[in-house]
Amino acid sequence: xxxxxxxxxxxxxxxxxxxxxxxxxxxxxxxxxxxxxxxxxxxxxxxxxxxxxxxxxxxxxxxxxxxxxxxxxxxxxxxxxxxxxxxxxxxxxxxxxxxxxxxxxxxxxxxxxxxxxxxxxxxxxxxxxxxxxxxxxxxxxxxxxxxxxxxxxxxxxxxxxxxxxxxxxxxxxxxxxxxxxxxxxxxxxxxxxxxxxxxxxxxxxxxxxxxxxxxxxxxxxxxxxxxxxxxxxxxxxxxxxxxxxxxxxxxxxxxxxxxxxxxxxxxxxxxxxxxxxxxxxxxxxxxxxxxxxxxxxxxxxxxxxxxxxxxxxxxxxxxxxxxxxxxxxx
Numbered sequence: 001x002x003x004x005x006x007x008x009x010x011x012x013x014x015x016x017x018x019x020x021x022x023x024x025x026x027x028x029x030x031x032x033x034x035x036x037x038x039x040x041x042x043x044x045x046x047x048x049x050x051x052x053x054x055x056x057x058x059x060x061x062x063x064x065x066x067x068x069x070x071x072x073x074x075x076x077x078x079x080x081x082x083x084x085x086x087x088x089x090x091x092x093x094x095x096x097x098x099x100x101x102x103x104x105x106x107x108x109x110x111x112x113x114x115x116x117x118x119x120x121x122x123x124x125x126x127x128x129x130x131x132x133x134x135x136x137x138x139x140x141x142x143x144x145x146x147x148x149x150x151x152x153x154x155x156x157x158x159x160x161x162x163x164x165x166x167x168x169x170x171x172x173x174x175x176x177x178x179x180x181x182x183x184x185x186x187x188x189x190x191x192x193x194x195x196x197x198x199x200x201x202x203x204x205x206x207x208x209x210x211x212x213x214x215x216x217x218x219x220x221x222x223x224x225x226x227x228x229x230x231x232x233x234x235x236x237x238x239x240x241x242x243x244x245x246x247x248x249x250x251x252x253x254x255x256x257x258x259x260x261x262x263x264x265x266x267x268x269x270x271x272x273x274x275x276x277x278x279x280x281x282x283x284x285x286x287x288x289x290x291x292x293x294x295x296x297x298x299x300x301x302x303x304x305x306x307x308x309x310x311x312x313x314x315x316x317x318x319x320x321x322x323x324x325x326x327x328x329x330x
Contacts, residue, residue, distance in 0.1 A: 002031040002034060002035065005018070005035055005040070009040070009055075012055045013055070013310075013313075015054060015055065015310070015313030015314055016054070016055040017044070017052060017053070017054060017055075018041060018052070018053045018054070018055050019047075019050045019051065019052045019053070020032060020050065020051045020053075021049055021050055022049050032051065032053075035053075036053070040055065041053035041054065041055060086227075086228035086229055086240065090153055090156055090157075090246070091149050092149075093243055093246060094147045094148035094149035094151070094156050095140065095147045095149040096109070096140070096147060097109075097147045097148055098119065098122055098145050098146075098147070099146050099147050099148045099159075099166075100122060100125065100126050100145070100146070100269070101125075101126075101269055101270070103159075103164075103166055104165075104166065104167065104269060104270070105166060105167040105168070105169070105268070105269040106148065106159060106166050106167070106168045106169075106247075107122060107168075107169055107170070107265075108168075108169075108170045108242055108243055108247060108249075110170065110171065110172065110173075110238050110241045110242050111182070111233045111234040111241065112173065112178045112181045112182050112185070112234055113171045113172055113173045113178065113238070113255055114171055114173075114255050114258060114262070115138075115171075116134060116137070116138070117262070117281060117282065118171065118262065119137065119138065119143070119145075120137065120281070121262075121266065121271070121275055121278060121279070121281075122145070123137070123143055123145065124275050124278075125266075125269070125271045125272070125275055126145065128143060128144050128145060129143070129144075131143065160243075160246050160247045160248065161247075161248055162248045162250075167250050167251070167268050167269060168247055168248070168249045168250050168251075169249060169250060169251040169252070169253065169265045169268070170242050170247075170249055170251075170252055170253070171252075171253040171254065171255060171258075171261065171262070171265075172238050172242065172252060172253070172254055172255070172311075172315050173238070173254065173255040173256070174255070174256060174317050174322055175237070175238070175304075175308045175311045175312060175315075175317060176290060176293060176321055176322060177255070177290060177322065178238070179219075179220065179223070179235060179304070179308075180216070180289060180290060180292045180293065182232075182234040182235050183216050183219050183220075183292065184289065184292075185234075186232075186234060187213065187214055187219060188213070191213075195232050195234070196214070198230070198232060199214060199219065199222050199223070200214075202222050202223075202225070202226050202230055203218070203222050206222065206225055208221070208222065210222075215295065216292045216293075216295055216296065217295050217296045217297065217300055220296055220300055220301075220303070220304050221300045221303060223235045223307075224300070224303040224304045224306070224307040224308070225303065225307070228240060237307070237308050237310055237311045238311050238315060239310045239311055239314050239315070240310075244314060250268075251264070251265060251268065252315075253265060258279075259279040259280045262279045263276055263279045266279060290321065290322065290323075293321055305319055
């Protein structure tokens with residue numbers, strides 16, 4: 001059963017339905033439980049003789065883990081996502097993570113998902129300086145927050161795949177609101193020259209002429225046609241920025257449920273009450289006016305849904321445009 005799944009997983013897209021027939025024998029049930037515990041599957045329903053699951057996207061090791069959790073893991077030291085060709089070395093992934101409390105917790109930032117607020121509070125939790133310059137506050141060379149890159153590849157994999165006591169959390173956001181926030185912040189309110197150059201270069205490669213300033217519809221169209229490696233982290237789908245193919249999270253919070261979800265995460269990592277009380281603080285507010293999407297044609301929206309479908313499927317956001325959002329967290 002485990003081997004059959006390993007053979008099939010290269011052909012599965014995140015969100016795919018996986019069904020096991022007659023999986024009631026004790027040994028087979030144990031193998032399915034292993035796949036669930038490794039973060040590959042989550043249970044949907046028991047239908048007649050079928051056990052039905054959804055594939056989360058987390059690739060399991062080729063070898064079945066031993067009972068004590070010390071399997072010989074046959075994985076490459078990099079994340080590779082299906083047929084996209086997009087790869088990121090684990091050392092780079094680990095560098096950008098926030099590994100605090102002496103290894104008690106791990107936070108994976110996703111741009112435009114309240115990460116300025118969360119990083120600010122975690123810096124305070126660790127007693128690290130909070131730079132008045134928001135840009136420097138985000139940079140590891142300035143904020144000094146450790147990642148996992150100082151650990152061995154196997155030690156990092158043990159953390160990412162749940163073979164340690166580290167509490168791993170991430171905060172996600174409705175894809176519509178997140179891209180609107182990226183546009184408002186980086187194109188309208190605080191024009192980022194580097195990102196505008198990227199968008200214009202991609203537009204030229206795609207044979208598209210852009211206005212000045214770039215409209216939201218143009219922005220959505222160009223970003224939706226970029227290759228993953230071309231995309232800016234503020235725009236790249238959260239599945240990839242959040243390393244969902246690598247990390248088995250203990251908690252996935254939502255911007256739409258802030259500050260409640262942030263309070264929960266802070267309580268889990270043992271943050272002081274004074275810092276938990278600041279969970280409603282707001283930093284780097286850009287907003288994400290969803291009415292921007294009214295300027296986007298149905299054709300461009302289809303491009304967006306195709307490019308960002310993995311976020312809707314894996315993070316379980318509805319594909320219809322939301323009517324409400326939480327404007328307090330950029």
